Each structure stands twice: as C-alpha cells, then as structure tokens.
Amino acid sequence: MVTAVAERRFLPRQELQALIDVLAEDGRRVIGPMVADGAVVYDEVHRPADLPIGVRDEQAPGSYRLVETGSERAFDVTVGMTSWKRYTFPPTVPLTRASQDGGGLSLEPAPEPAEPMAFLGVRACELAALRVQDRVLTGGPFVDADYRARRDAAIVVAAQCTRAGKTCFCTSMGTGPEVSEGADLVLTELDDGFVVTAGSTRGADLLDRLPTRRASETQSASADAAVAEARDAMGDQVATDGLHDRLLDALDSPRWQEVADRCLACANCTLVCPTCFCTSVSQRSDLDTATVVAERSWDSCFTAGFAKVAGGSFRNRRQDRYRQWLTHKFATWIDQFGSFGCVGCGRCIAWCPVGIDVREELEAIAPPAERHRKRPALATGTGPATYSVGTIHSVTPETADTVSLVIDGIDPVIATGTPGQFLMVEQPGFPAFPISISRYAPGHVVLTVRAAGPATAHLTQSEPGTQIGLRGPLGVGWPVERGLGKDVVIATGGIGLAPLRPLLDALVASRDRFGKVSLYYGARTPNDMLYTGELASWAELGIDIALTVDRAGPEWLGRVGVVTQLFDQADWHGQPVVAYLCGPERMMQVALRTLAERGIPTERTFVSLERHMQCGIGLCGHCQMGKVFICRDGPVFSVAQLGDALNVEGL
C-alpha cells in the first residue's frame, strides 16, 4: 500500500492553489469536482473556490441532494454524478474519417487525443474503476488507442474519503475507502489542510515542487482515523464471497420479474457507472457523403436495440436486460476480466429514477447461505447509555391524550434520520421509551406522544424549556424510494399516522416523482384524529385523503366504518402500487388481506410493527420476534420479509 511506505507530507489549506498551479503547468487542464445544476460534476478547475467547498452530498436510492455545511473543506462530497470516464472514455469520440473524392476512398483513423489533463480528487472507488476499464480496454489482445492515449495523458491526484454516503459500498467490493494503487498523489483532507503522499515517480516530482512540510504524527493519525471512520460507516453491505456462483445459479429467480416491474430501462445506471464500457458506432456525414465520420458513442444493455439482430432482440424484456447487467457486473465480468465490474460507488443507486438498489437486489436474488451482512455503524448513540440532550420548544395538543412536541437544540445527527426511524427518550426518574420521529425540520424534530403510562404522561405534560435525553435516530424506516414512479397507498389508524408523517412530507416534497398517493386514515372518533389541520393542506398538495372513524355523533358527516371499507371505492390495483401501513396490528392484518386480494405483492407492502423496545439497538432482547429484532431490523418490514410471522398468535 502506497500510503504505508511513502513519506507523508502536509499541505496547508491555503496552499491548495499551489497544487492546482503545479498540476496546470505545461498547459494541463485540471479537472476536479465542482457544483453545477445542483449536483457535483467533474469539470475544469482553476482555483480552490471552483471546488465544492462547504458542500456535502446526501445520496440515497433515487435521491441526490447537496447541502451546505459552512465547512472550509473542499472534498466533503463523495462521488459526483458523472465519473472520470467522461474524460478517459468520452460519451462520443470520432473513430474513422472516410473521404471520397473522384473514384478513391480513403479511410483515416481519427487523430489520437493528446491533451494533457490532471484529475484532482479521484476517489478510491473511482481509481478502481479506472483500473477496471484499463483491463477491459487496454488489457489486450486488442487495445482502444483513444482510451490509452487519454489515460497516459492524465495525472491522477486521489482524495481518500473521510465520510461515506448512504449509497457507498466500496468496502464490500474491496476498492476503498483507502487508496491502494494507481494515483500519482494521494490527499487526505484534514480541517487545516491535506496529508499528501506520492504514489509514483511523477507524483514524487510534483510533491517536491509543492510547499509542504513533513506531516506530524498527529496529522497522520487523524488522516488514518478519518478514513477508518468512513470504512466503519459503510460496514460490509454486500456478501461478495461466492457471489459469482450464487448469481449464476439464480438465472431463473422470480425476482428478475419483480425488478423489471420497477425498472424503467432508462439506462441511467449504465451512463453513471464508471466501468460500463459498451458502445455503438454511428456514421455522421456531409450531405454529399464526401466525408463521413464514424463516431463511437456510449450505449447501454438496457436499450431496446442493444441486443437486436435481424430476427428480433435477444433481450426483449426488461427482466432480461436487468439480469444481463447485474450478472455481468457481479459474475461474468470476473470470468472475462478477473475482477468484479462493480466498484461500489453507488451511483447506479442514487441516479436510478425509481431507486433500485443493487445491494438489495443482490441480497434478494443471490442471498448468501448465512446472512452475515454487517450493518453500517450507527452515526451516534451506539451504546444503550449514549444520550444527547434536546430542549422542548413547544407542546401542541393533538387529542385528549396526545401532544406533539417540537424538540430543538438537537444533535445534528438526529436530523439526518429518515422517515419511520425512532428515538429513545430519557427523562430522569422514568424508564426510557421509543418514540417515532413525526417530522424532520431544519434544526428540530417533532415527536408525537400519547400518554400511555407514567413516562409518556410526564412528557406530554412537560413545559417548554424542559430538556430531555435523546438517542438515535434508530431502526430501519420506510423505503420511500420503493414508491418512486408508482401509486402509493398509505393505510393507518389512530396514532399510527405519526411515524408516517415524515413519509408524507417526503412524498409531498417530490410529489411529481410518485403516482397517485392515497391516504386512508381511521380513528376511534373524529376527536381522536391527529394533524387535522394538516390533512387539508396535504389534500391541496395532491394526496387523496379518505378518513373514517369507528363511531361518531350526528354532527360528523364523514365516513364511519373500518378503514378497509374505504378501499372498496379505490381505483388502484396490483402491480403499480406500493403500500405503507402503520396502526394496530389487527387493523393491519385486515388491511393486508384486502391489499393481497387487490394483487399488491408482499414485497411492496410495508408495515411498521410495534413491540416492547427497551434498548433500541437489538441488545436487550425485548422486541425479538422470530428471526428479527423489531428495533434493529425494523420497525419497518416488508410483509415478504416477515413471512407468516404476522399471523402467529403470541409471537
């Protein structure tokens, strides 16, 4: 490993311009990350201010957002939208120029590109991707001359990752976050500058010309610790041992069809993939065809024409194309090129419009014999005793026994939670208890609490200004991305609406990315309904809302009856629906029966379960149910994941 043997130098932050200048000498174009159109792309960098300073990316299945951090750091983002292949293997390059004058035809190869470049801020997974493409395009017996010329003309300055995105899984693919080989210089960013090592003779020459000093032991240790933290945050998410054989044994898995129901065959995944190399050649000519240029452009195995021959297409169905892509990346690539075709950068997950997550598909299609998936380390509150303090800002009554508490002054990590996650709440003198987060907002969260016992009653009666202990966000929340491009059915009852509110907020925030959204909400009486003021505004924002109560007086002109009665009039059906349920278990059972009759698959029906949780992290054993701990593995599960567990008495 380069970093272990090379001398570590330190480049102060204010000398970043010197690095860019050294790279730009002899007319090199310096390409680095920068913000454009709300995303990080790789483009020409002239000064440090061009870099994404004070910005970090939040990536999730089907989702990519930049957030401002106010930090001075330039490399807090993970991987950008497009990869470096845009420069080493551009979307379109000329191949051959054909000229016809008089009777003669001449065919000349396009000139090889010789433009010198320097890549600044290449991540470990991206370096691995360059090595994968090196093997494919220059590993022989034939060599892509254009690619070779571009690769040879580029200096590579790597940046080791000190944070991991939610879509990152380089640790599983063995490609990062530590940079191993292929970089001329390797940077690790600290608050006040960069620990720099040389990875090649060319890199050592560059380093000699930079205003660096020897890195202190503290600086070296901080750099190592930061990269190790990114590694821990990722965990080991894909079981790669034996994956090749498992995947090829699963060519007839029913899951391919299930993925195809979601997949749009848009080819986004292959375009953002840093290793996908498939191309097609087209001809561009003058009107008189005197000069015709053959151009090579990126193609994708997801396009209809990719596997077409005169008799038709070999991969007509989307399930065939998805299977082709996934089995190539994770199995047959090894047979052809000796390594996985995936480096774990996660771009295909974030940029998939419907949020298809390769990690999840691999687990479903080719599950390891023993489920040893190591979950990512929690950002905070990993021990049952680790609380942060938040302050009750306001208390709003919802019903006779339920209030909503706005909690501010929270640990920023709580705000990074997802819809459906929960917090453990600690008040001195009372047992701690779990409460789902009922809203995320800048700087605060909302907890909706029903007085069900002494501790919850005490909390509902707390005055603004009271401080409470908080631990989380914990658990697995609603898979919002599974609803992308689909009709969404939400069925809930009583206080079950509280954990669903952040999901509704997320649906409303990206309303045009989901189909019809229907909320079915049942309560005991009209006075027991939560968030009555907001229901009207959700309706205005495009959510179809149907309410019902178990009993009512003559003043109630709405519906009376069980929540499934509301499904009778619904026009949604089967395949294009994703359902999210939260409420008393018996109510969910009734609803699940109706949803199953409507043909909605159990893989796309999600429930949030309630059990007695005490530690919230799978250590105390209270909420164990069959093969899962509700707190750690849930509380949100797909019905398929639970199997028959929902219908077993006393489990």
Next chain:
Amino acid sequence: MSEHGLSARLSESWFGANLPPHALSQLAEIAQLRSYPADSTVIREGVPTTEFGIVLTGRISLRTLVPERGPVTVLTVEPGDVFGWSAVVEPHVATSTVMALEPVEALVFDGPALRRLLASDAALAATVYPRLLTAVARRLVATRTQLLDLYAGQEQVAW
C-alpha cells in the same frame, strides 16, 4: 328513467355487478330511481322496512339511538353498497335509522314486491340471495373489527 337505464345503473353497482341479464331486467322492472336531499331520513329505526336500496351516489349513515348519548352513527354506506336489507329478511323491521348525509341518489325496490318476485322465481332468488348474504356478512365482519375498538388506549404501560 327507462328500464334499460335502471338495469345499467344496477349493473354498475357493487351489488348488481355481473348479474345475469334476466335477473337485471326482472329487478329493473320493480326498481325506482330515488333522490334524497341532504339531511333527510330514508328509513326510521324500529318501524317496518318497506324498501331495499342500493346507493348510487352520495353517502348515507346508519344511526342507532342510544337514549343517553343521542343518535350514534355506526356505519356510513358508500355508492355501490346496500341499505334496508331488513325489507327482505324477517321480521322486516328496520334495525337502524338511515339518513342521507349529502344529496343521495339510490335505486330503491319496494319490499313486498321484491319478496314476491324472489319467492316466485327460484333462479332469480339463487342469484340475489348470495349477494345479499355477502353484503350482510361484509358488514358483520367490519362491525366486529369496529367492536374491537382497536384505536383505544390499551393497557397502561410502564413508560
């Protein structure tokens, strides 16, 4: 409305969907299209039920009078579903008060005429009674779920 129009409306409802043509036309013969303004009483609890109906548009409520509490709505009926089934089932006395919550359009069958028709035509009875049983059974199952009072606060917990 013509008999043909009535049978079309009948077959659009949940209750009348996929009825064989002869059943549709026989039922349409004794059906009437009726409108009820909002807040009007359609059937009164405790008195003989003279009509069986299918809601076409609007919403009706089924109310039971609890002297200490006043009228309690136990169920609302949406388009496609039925009311007044006691017009077909002995002793033909209404089990709840039916109120229109909003302007309601319904297909209504005279109770005695419907009973005579079903008694005289076994084939028709064989198609209508199972539907009626399904309608009442659905309502029974839903009522049981409501009776469980699932959203009520459960036992006092330690936290």
